[in-house]
C-alpha cells in the first residue's frame with residue numbers, strides 16, 4: 405500500500421500519522437465552524453456536507469457499533485469535521501472561474517477535524533480529501549488517522565471534454581461524469597455539444613437547429629432546463645461548464661436547420677447538393693452567429709466559450725465560384741487559410757461583444773488569426789505538441805494541453821501510465837512562457853462512445869490526467885501511484901461508478 409494511503413490526486417503537503425481515530429455515523433457530523441463566513445444559508449456547502457456524509461457512511465450496509473470487533477485500547481473517536489471559510493466573501497452563490505481560489509488546509513485530530521479554506525471551492529476539495537482519509541476494518545468500523553494536509557492545485561484549468569454530438573449523452577450520464585470529476589478534483593467540463601453528426605442543443609432563438617439537426621427532435625436534445633441542470637450540478641461541485649460550438653468546420657448538422665448557413669459545394673459549374681464549412685462570404689452568416697452567440701452568452705454563465713475552429717476542409721470552398729470571386733476581391737489568392745481566418749476573426753469579434761472570453765483549437769493560432777490577449781489556445785494535434793506549446797506561449801497566449809490525452813484512443817494494458825508520465829511544461833521555453841500554460845483536458849470524443857461505455861472508458865484513465873494537473877510536478881513514483889490509484893478506483897466503484905480495473909485484483913466492495 406502507498407505511504408500516502410489512498411489519496412488521489414496527491415495533495416501538495418501531507419503529514420499522515422499512525423494515530424487512528426474511530427468515527428461512527430451516529431456520532432459524527434460535518435458542520436460550519438463558528439468563525440466561518442459561510443453560514444447555514446450556504447446551500448452549496450450544506451449540499452456537499454450531505455453528499456460527503458453519504459460517501460463516508462452511506463456504503464456501510466452493515467450495522468456498526470463503535471468498539472465492535474477488535475477492541476482497541478480506549479479508541480479515540482472523531483465526532484466532528486468543522487468547515488471554516490476564511491474569506492469575507494465565501495463565493496457560495498458564485499460560479500467557479502479560472503482564477504478561483506481552490507486551496508484548503510485540513511487538520512484531523514482529536515476530538516474534531518478542521519477544514520479551512522478561503523472560498524467554498526477549496527472546501528469542496530477538502531471534503532473530498534477528508535472522505536478519502538476514512539478507511540474501514542473488516543467489521544465495517546470506520547477509522548481515520550490524525551493528519552495535516554495543506555493543498556492547492558498546480559494548474560488552474562483541469563478538464564474533461566465529452567462529445568454529445570457523435571452520440572447523444574443522456575443527462576444522467578453527464579451528471580454522473582461531473583460527480584466523478586469532483587472525486588478527482590477536476591474543475592472544467594468542456595461540453596463539445598454539436599458537430600457534423602448532430603445538433604442536440606435546443607436553441608430558443610433558432611429551434612429549427614435541433615428540430616432538423618438533432619438525431620431526434622424530442623428524445624435526443626438538451627433543453628434549456630437540461631442545460632441549467634448541468635450548469636448548476638457542476639457549480640455545486642466547483643466545476644465550470646464550458647460549451648463548445650465548433651465552427652466553421654464540423655457543422656453539417658447546423659445546415660439542416662439553417663439552410664443558407666453552409667457553403668454549397670460545386671461539381672463543375674453546378675451545385676453538387678452537398679455542403680461544406682459555414683459560408684464565410686454572406687452577411688446573413690454573421691447576423692445568424694451574432695444572434696446565436698448572444699443567446700449562448702446568456703444560457704452558459706462561464707466567462708469563456710469554446711469556438712472550435714479545428715479541421716476546416718477547404719475543398720468545398722475551392723469548388724464554389726462565389727467563394728472564388730470573393731477570394732479574388734479580398735486578394736487572398738489561393739490561400740484558403742486566409743478565408744478561414746477572415747471568418748474566425750469576425751466570429752471572435754462577435755463573441756467578444758457578448759463579454760465572453762474564448763477558447764479555440766490550435767489551427768486558429770496556426771493560421772495567424774489575430775486573437776484577443778485573454779484568448780485560450782487549445783493544443784490538440786499529436787506529434788509535435790511540445791513544439792506547438794513553445795510556439796503558442798512564445799506568442800504570449802494562454803494555453804491548455806490535450807494532445808497526449810486523447811482517451812478515445814484505446815489500447816491493451818495499462819495505458820493510464822503514459823497519460824500519467826506526461827509533463828505539460830516539458831517544452832523548451834522561458835519561465836514566462838511556462839506560466840501561460842494554465843492546465844489541460846482529457847478528451848473522450850464520441851465516435852465510439854455513448855452511455856453504454858463512457859464511464860469505464862473514461863475512468864480511472866482520466867484520473868491519471870487529474871493527478872498530473874493537480875499534484876506537484878515531482879509526483880512521479882509510478883509504483884506508489886499504482887497502489888494509490890488501485891484504492892482510488894475501488895473507492896469510485898464503491899460509490900457506484902463503473903470505473904474499469906487497472907490490472908488483476910479485487911475491490912472490497914465490487915460494482916453491482
Ligand SMILES: CC(=O)N[C@H]1NC[C@H](CO)[C@H](O)[C@@H]1O
Pocket residue numbers: 714715765784810812849
Ligand atoms: C479538435 C479535434 O480533436 N477534432 C477532431 N479530431 C479527432 C477527434 C477523434 O479523436 C474528433 O473527431 C475531433 O472532432
